[in-house]
Amino acid sequence: MPLYELGLILSPDLDSAERDAFVGELRALLGSQGANVVKEDVWGKRTLAYEIKHKREGFYLFWQFEGPGSTITPLEYRLRLSDQVLRFLTVNLDQELRRKRKFDVLRAQRKARPKPAAETAARVPGGEA
Numbered sequence: 001m002p003l004y005e006l007g008l009i010l011s012p013d014l015d016s017a018e019r020d021a022f023v024g025e026l027r028a029l030l031g032s033q034g035a036n037v038v039k040e041d042v043w044g045k046r047t048l049a050y051e052i053k054h055k056r057e058g059f060y061l062f063w064q065f066e067g068p069g070s071t072i073t074p075l076e077y078r079l080r081l082s083d084q085v086l087r088f089l090t091v092n093l094d095q096e097l098r099r100k101r102k103f104d105v106l107r108a109q110r111k112a113r114p115k116p117a118a119e120t121a122a123r124v125p126g127g128e129a
Contacts, residue, residue, distance in 0.1 A: 001066040003038070003093045008079070009058035009086040012045055019059065022084050029078060035067020052086045064093070 010019060027037065043060035052058065065071075072090055079088045 001035075001068060003064060003066050004035075004072070005091045005093050006063045006065065006075070007087075007089045007091075008061040008063075009048070009052070009088070010061065011053075011084050011086060012055060012057040012059055014059070014084055018084070022082070023061070026075070026078070029075060030065055030067065030071060033067060033071040033074060035065050035071045037063050037065045039064040048086075055086060058086050 010022070014022070030037065041062040043062070045057055045059050048056055048058050076088070076090060079085050
């Protein structure tokens with residue numbers, strides 16, 4: 001199953017009980033879709049770079065979860081409709097990691113490629129110019 005990351009910014013006006021109830025609903029939704037949370041990272045209340053819905057602060061929460069691709073649509077639908085969510089972003093980490101590995105291989109190949117003789121001679125002091 002693919003690995004996804006979900007970043008949430010929740011309203012700072014929620015008390016901890018309301019926030020826990022909402023997060024519990026999201027966990028239940030993920031569980032019903034066949035996904036499971038692998039890692040949870042709670043940053044807490046932070047100042048936003050700019051106002052969102054007239055709020056200057058937000059409660060940051062990040063999850064990494066594994067699940068089928070069909071999980072994303074109902075999850076994002078629920079987040080879009082919720083007044084408690086200021087912003088969210090879901091990223092498919094498998095695609096990002098694949099892209100990173102591909103570029104790492106290309107960089108390694110470029111580094112390992114021998115330089116042409118004319119280019120190296122021009123760089124050496126006292127070489128042909």
